[in-house]
Amino acid sequence: MKLKDIAKLASVSETAVSLVLNDKPTRISQEKQAEIRRIAKENNYRPNLAAKNLASKTTGTIGLIIPDLENPFFSGLAKSVEDELRKHNYLTFIVNSDDSHSNEKELLQLLVNSGVDGMLMTLSNESFLHKEEMVSLLKGLNTPYILVDRTYPNLKCNKVYYNNRLGGYLATKYLIDLGHKNIGFIKSPEQIFNGNNRYLGYLDAMREAEYSIDEQWSVESDFKYDGGYLSSEVLLEQADITAIVCANDLMAFGVMKKAREMRIKIPEDISLIGYDNLSFGEIMDTQLTTVKQDMKALGVEAVRILLSDMSSKGDKIQSELEPELLVKDTVRNL
Secondary structure, eight states: OOHHHHHHHHTSOHHHHHHHHTTOOOOSOHHHHHHHHHHHHHTTOOOOHHHHHHHHTOOSEEEEEESOTTSHHHHHHHHHHHHHHHHTTOEEEEEEOTTOHHHHHHHHHHHHHTTOSEEEEOOOGGGGGSHHHHHHHHHTOOSOEEEESSOOTTOOSEEEEEOHHHHHHHHHHHHHHTTOOSEEEEEOOTTOHHHHHHHHHHHHHHHHTTOOOOGGGEEEOOSSHHHHHHHSHHHHTOTTOOEEEESSHHHHHHHHHHHHHTTOOTTTTOEEEEEEOOGGGGGSSSOOEEEEOOHHHHHHHHHHHHHHHHHHOOSOOEEEEOOEEEOOSSOOOO
């Protein structure tokens, strides 16, 4: 059904129907407005969004750049963002950079050229090795955008993220409170901002307790399951280590596999804490104690800030969320 069909049934002009269905000011009586809406609803009328967007010089689309859709954290974040944007009648274009800086630049330009009304972006890990280039690119954007989860701390732009340093501290402090002193850490490469901050939180808690920190108690990995599996052996072989904190859950799951192969029991022989609270961890026999980052809350807050910027072009908003330690099955009291 088209506007002219509704107009004919309601005995009014097409302009009158358009004003009513778009909630525009009109002198049409309340009774006639109700009749127009009833006719539209009964006949399943859907507005021509292309024509509407053309008139408003918008596309009704938002771009979302994710670094790794295979990572359940980012796929969960993408779902949260898409769900929230749909409530506001936006179509979401979700693209995956594969944690590549060159892919990221290409996708960013592709979305801009596609005329998206706004963009949400989680930076690739490689982009932290090309910070000056990426910052220059972002500063030159005319399209409203927000950095989500991974950010450049000194860049003035819309951003929302969790306090990663606090999360690393909470995990380590919990172990310390249970009597652990020799605590290992599987970290990310130093240039990865979030992972490095989680490691700094670990150091904060250890120094606060005035515990010595052996350089051999920390190993570098890549935020992936295989990385956790391969890098954990050097820690699991050290008899003095009683607990390990991982910079994310995927690496912690890799540690659990390696421990099983080495016949090391968790938490009886060694305690383990992850980071992210990935949902599929719930199906495991031993559920991982972890630091929770609420993906839904992150997505909702990111959409709120972006839509606010798109409508008002006001001051840039920086929103820092607080993580939460979830105690499950992989830590024991010494």
